Amino acid sequence: MLHLASKSPRRRALLARLGVDFGLLDVDVPELRAPGESPEGYVARVAREKAGAGLLRVVAVPGAVVLGSDTEVVLDDEVFGKPADAAQAEAMLRRLSGRTHRVLTAVSVVSAGREESATVATDVVFATLSDDDIADYVASGEPMGRAGAYAIQGGAERFIGRIAGSYSGVMGLPLHETAGLLRGFGIHARTPRSGGGA
Numbered sequence: 644m645l646h647l648a649s650k651s652p653r654r655r656a657l658l659a660r661l662g663v664d665f666g667l668l669d670v671d672v673p674e675l676r677a678p679g680e681s682p683e684g685y686v687a688r689v690a691r692e693k694a695g696a697g698l699l700r701v702v703a704v705p706g707a708v709v710l711g712s713d714t715e716v717v718l719d720d721e722v723f724g725k726p727a728d729a730a731q732a733e734a735m736l737r738r739l740s741g742r743t744h745r746v747l748t749a750v751s752v753v754s755a756g757r758e759e760s761a762t763v764a765t766d767v768v769f770a771t772l773s774d775d776d777i778a779d780y781v782a783s784g785e786p787m788g789r790a791g792a793y794a795i796q797g798g799a800e801r802f803i804g805r806i807a808g809s810y811s812g813v814m815g816l817p818l819h820e821t822a823g824l825l826r827g828f829g830i831h832a833r834t835p836r837s838g839g840g841a
């Protein structure tokens with residue numbers, strides 16, 4: 644049985660698009676980048692820690708497989724996680740304005756005897772935002788709880804002209820790579836018969 648170690652409703656909806664059955668595990672892993680840790684190393688470690696924390700909870704269940712994931716926004720080697728408040732959200736959006744940044748999403752799938760992971764990088768070209776754009780977007784509340792203070796699948800869609808990489812990866816779970824990892828655990832994605840769409 645597959646378990647998703649995540650509190651994110653977006654990850655739940657994305658994983659459901661693969662047409663696989665899964666349970667949910669509520670895990671809390673501190674997201675703190677160690678000094679000198681690369682952005683890639685950091686997202687991969689946090690995803691592994693989320694999956695590992697989940698596995699501890701279901702390790703007694705025969706055949707348990709746990710998926711954990713982490714998404715971060717990277718600009719100039721600086722990692723933007725989720726903003727703590729509106730002021731931080733505004734500061735992040737100011738930094739992203741008119742620049743191309745990279746979104747990293749790591750996925751880790753673990754069972755009692757196996758561990759597989761993948762990290763997907765997507766370059767996102769952001770428009771130059773006016774003060775009004777930023778104030779309006781922050782006031783919508785959408786930046787909160789999202790890496791880099793934006794949601795490509797929401798209001799920030801109009802700020803993004805182009806991406807190179809994985810759209811689902813930017814949203815929080817790269818589905819192509821996730822399906823590949825799950826296959827290695829004998830879990831096969833299929834087209835959902837109902838729901839699972841946009």
Ligand SMILES: Cc1cn([C@H]2C[C@H](O)[C@@H](COP(=O)(O)OP(=O)(O)OP(=O)(O)O)O2)c(=O)[nH]c1=O
Nearest residue numbers: 649650651713714789790793794795813814815
């Ligand atoms: C860049 C971007 C991020 N996000 C979200 C995806 C993730 O939920 C969040 C990044 O935070 P994460 O720490 O990766 O995940 P989380 O805390 O929401 O959930 P959990 O750790 O319990 O699995 O930002 C979007 O929804 N849209 C976007 O365009």
